[in-house]
Amino acid sequence: MAFGLNLPNSITLLRILLVPVFITLLFVSPEKNTIERWFVVAIFVIAISTDGIDGAIARKRNLVTNLGKLLDPIADKALIGGALISLSILGELSWFITGAILIREFAITLYRLVLAKRRVLAASPGGKFKTVMQAIAIGFLLSPLDYYFPWLIPVEMVLIYFALIVTIITALQYIDAEMKLRK
Numbered sequence: 001m002a003f004g005l006n007l008p009n010s011i012t013l014l015r016i017l018l019v020p021v022f023i024t025l026l027f028v029s030p031e032k033n034t035i036e037r038w039f040v041v042a043i044f045v046i047a048i049s050t051d052g053i054d055g056a057i058a059r060k061r062n063l064v065t066n067l068g069k070l071l072d073p074i075a076d077k078a079l080i081g082g083a084l085i086s087l088s089i090l091g092e093l094s095w096f097i098t099g100a101i102l103i104r105e106f107a108i109t110l111y112r113l114v115l116a117k118r119r120v121l122a123a124s125p126g127g128k129f130k131t132v133m134q135a136i137a138i139g140f141l142l143s144p145l146d147y148y149f150p151w152l153i154p155v156e157m158v159l160i161y162f163a164l165i166v167t168i169i170t171a172l173q174y175i176d177a178e179m180k181l182r183k
Contacts (some may be wrong), residue, residue: 008058015075018047083097133163
């Protein structure tokens, strides 16, 4: 086990380490109509798919740890946040959408870190769905498909706004659940 971590936590750590690689490659080849941009998409898909892989291994092999519950959402936020910020810098995504999603992500992550002293707040099914929707929307935005098929641009916008709505709803669900728990 690398650095004393179990396999699922090592996979999560790999996702974190892929973030700077992904962002660097995106800025090295920002033009959508290049083969390099497909490579960027592939790195993103590999990185985001490790989210499901690490969790499945952890549950199947009974290797779920508090460290994994803490690292996994941080890895997701780093990858998703890095992608959103990069796309906004490149002018491919509105800063409003990036800001709204990142405010929610950082607020919930910060709350998790504060709460970690008492208990670990695991990801909810809604939170997992939110991450999947964000990943799908970002994958479409990253891909050069809309360069070749311009009719996909409205589809990308529907996907990113749907991901934004799910992001907001799941934040409200976390707040509601925590308020009920405190009562």
